[in-house]
């Protein structure tokens with residue numbers, strides 16, 4: 001290699017522009033974003049803030065639906081409108097300013113009401129990967145929710161109302177391979193090492209090593225040795241705290257003494273002591289994964305099963321046969337000499353390859369049985385699936401429109417949360433009641449200054465009616481109802497901007513199938529600046 | 537149509553919140569049209585940083601009724617900013633962030649007057665900072681945060697040991713990293729300041745030099761080796777590393793690959809090399825939006841008293857669902873920055889045999905995290921500079937002191953030291969106390 005002429009890969013403009021986010025979701029995540037089409041219903045301040053944070057990172061295309069005209073009120077909460085837009089189509093006006101954000105993104109608008117679109121073109125929403133609705137009426141929510149539930153298109157509905165915000169995800173099923181947990185699970189397989197690992201671990205004779213060499217042995221070797229010793233002494237593996245402490249003592253006693261007779265504080269021994277608890281449980285199949293592998297969609301494959309479930313089924317077969325999830329093949333850093341670390345890494349890596357090959361073979365059989373093409377799932381897909389098999393996730397939400405029916409299926413959940421005086425469920429009830437109020441009176445409670453007092457009475461009636469439908473005996477404080485009437489339906493820009501950032505990220509999660517979306521409702525309170533999640 | 541007319545309609549949403557009374561409002565809140573007048577005309581806000589957070593902060597302030605806004609940023613626009621810094625376009629690359637951001641906001645939000653300053657925060661003095669009602673920080677530099685924090689504390693006025701509230705300028709601080717972020721409010725002299733909670737900023741992850749040199753295991757170890765050892769030795773371009781120069785990154789990438797190959801280490805990529813050399817922090821538009829929105833909501837609450845403010849620290853994370861956690865960071869009574877000036881600040885040291893360089897290491901350690909402290913001893917007869925690295929001639933003159941013990945330098949129990957550092961605009965005066973005296 002000629003060292004004077006660096007042959008570094010040429011970076012494209014796009015790679016440079018998106019560098020800071022590619023480090024989070026990778027080129028494949030970016031590809032998923034760039035090929036997606038998102039629909040926003042209603043160009044509110046909140047709506048455009050959501051679009052802003054998915055246009056900047058490079059969504060493929062977006063469509064804005066809004067049948068309204070720009071009013072003076074809209075300008076003060078919406079950054080993507082200005083004075084010159086008053087009286088013009090709101091959808092058109094925001095689309096023009098939004099498109100300036102990123103020349104790589106396509107955008108269009110439909111200057112029509114949602115209701116008309118659903119009536120005239122029932123399959124309209126089929127072409128979207130995610131639909132986001134803001135400030136929808138009760139009727140629109142019901143229409144949209146049932147339509148998209150049927151089309152299996154993910155839906156986010158959200159609202160920014162005074163100091164309160166709410167977002168709700170409706171999705172039939174969402175599967176995640178790359179959930180990016182803060183602590184990646186590494187299964188060391190020290191309780192039952194596979195043959196290559198066993199041979200390697202037993203190739204060390206720690207007692208004969210000099211102090212300086214001993215300091216360079218990876219902690220897994222040390223932990224394995226004392227685990228074996230513990231087993232010899234007690235005939236089983238340590239389970240209780242006391243037993244684990246005994247193992248730790250064994251390791252401590254194994255530390256060599258320095259010239260002064262004091263135990264040398266070797267980092268690898270310390271690492272072994274620290275890892276005792278984790279290593280003893282890390283080989284177990286996590287509860288979440290056990291649940292996933294016994295899921296109906298995993299057990300009963302059909303010709304319509306998705307790649308995720310076909311791979312999950314193959315994984316299930318593997319786990320039943322081997323008793324373990326596939327080895328991850330990624331080794332965290334640890335104190336060790338390079339050659340030991342690299343060797344150990346190779347051993348885990350080779351096993352990971354063998355494991356994923358085994359799962360891949362099963363996947364091939366399944367594809368054949370299901371009459372699906374052999375290349376619909378690649379070997380690389382299976383490798384990724386196996387690598388992240390400790391942290392696979394599924395999210396399934398309920399259908400929103402079901403909840404708006406006479407007797408909501410999840411009423412007992414709502415009732416029990418309402419019984420807790422500190423729960424934010426009352427905000428949910430009030431926001432739902434406001435949707436009712438709007439349907440009935442065609443404006444928000446307290447919209448006009450001299451309507452605040454009378455509207456409190458009317459909103460209270462809506463709240464009581466909804467509470468009785470849900471079957472709750474709870475009482476929502478008058479003060480709180482008054483506060484919502486005080487808001488008069490206004491949107492505060494900084495509240496919308498907070499919520500907009502949150503929801504944009506939820507859209508990105510849905511599109512990339514990375515990270516874990518909300519399940520399924522969040523309430524944001526800008527007064528206390530906290531977020532509560534409900535699983536409705 | 538008069539300008540007045542446009543404004544009163546523009547903020548009809550804010551008017552409802554600010555002019556209507558309600559039973560759950562803050563007890564100090566007296567709704568009136570005056571509040572919006574105050575926000576728009578009298579409440580001068582300083583935004584520090586016109587990057588990812590800064591762009592959002594300016595937009596949010598403008599749409600929450602603030603009109604008298606200053607913004608300071610010393611950076612120019614780079615292509616990699618465009619995935620989140622939404623006031624900038626491709627044609628703006630190379631221009632000062634503060635100026636482009638201010639121009640954009642002033643054009644989009646009529647009536648809003650953002651004044652840009654393309655310079656460092658250190659270029660301004662007390663008189664400049666004293667003119668603001670609120671300061672909001674959207675920085676990635678901890679040193680700059682600490683500097684502005686100390687600056688705002690230095691503006692506090694005490695009358696007979698009682699803090700004069702009119703001298704207090706609240707500091708709202710936001711920070712993000714990937715999908716994580718935090719926002720906090722600091723009432724200088726009253727609530728925890730940046731310095732009170734220094735432990736929230738753990739020093740950057742560094743790899744031990746012996747690992748880098750002799751037992752590399754990770755691709756990062758190989759890159760650090762090239763960066764720290766091979767570059768100074770071979771000096772390929774006869775200058776120090778410029779992370780924005782592709783030929784520099786290219787060279788480091790090549791050499792890191794070679795070193796990794798020697799040790800059979802996998803995973804050196806161009807992107808990783810860039811990340812390690814430039815210490816890149818991942819960033820997305822959405823997290824910046826969330827944190828900046830929190831900061832401006834709090835500024836709005838402070839300016840209007842419409843409801844109680846964040847008390848006083850919020851963390852945010854949306855990797856798994858959406859998660860927030862708020863808590864009260866605690867003020868340290870003996871904080872070296874925010875405890876009142878009349879309170880003597882003691883520094884406890886183990887013994888007077890401590891060498892001056894050990895003392896400097898101690899100041900640079902986890903507890904005080906100073907960067908390159910200069911130390912002057914205030915002896916009764918006269919002040920004497922013990923060490924100062926900033927000025928080469930003084931450095932040379934005082935270098936020999938580094939190996940001397942504090943005792944040899946005549947520092948005894950009760951000696952006052954004056955410490956200067958880039959983390960603060962004013963010198964720190966501390967009184968030394970030894971737990972043990974060597975005879």
Ligand SMILES: [Zn+2]
Pocket residue numbers: 728729730731732733868871872873874875
């Ligand atoms: Zn402090």
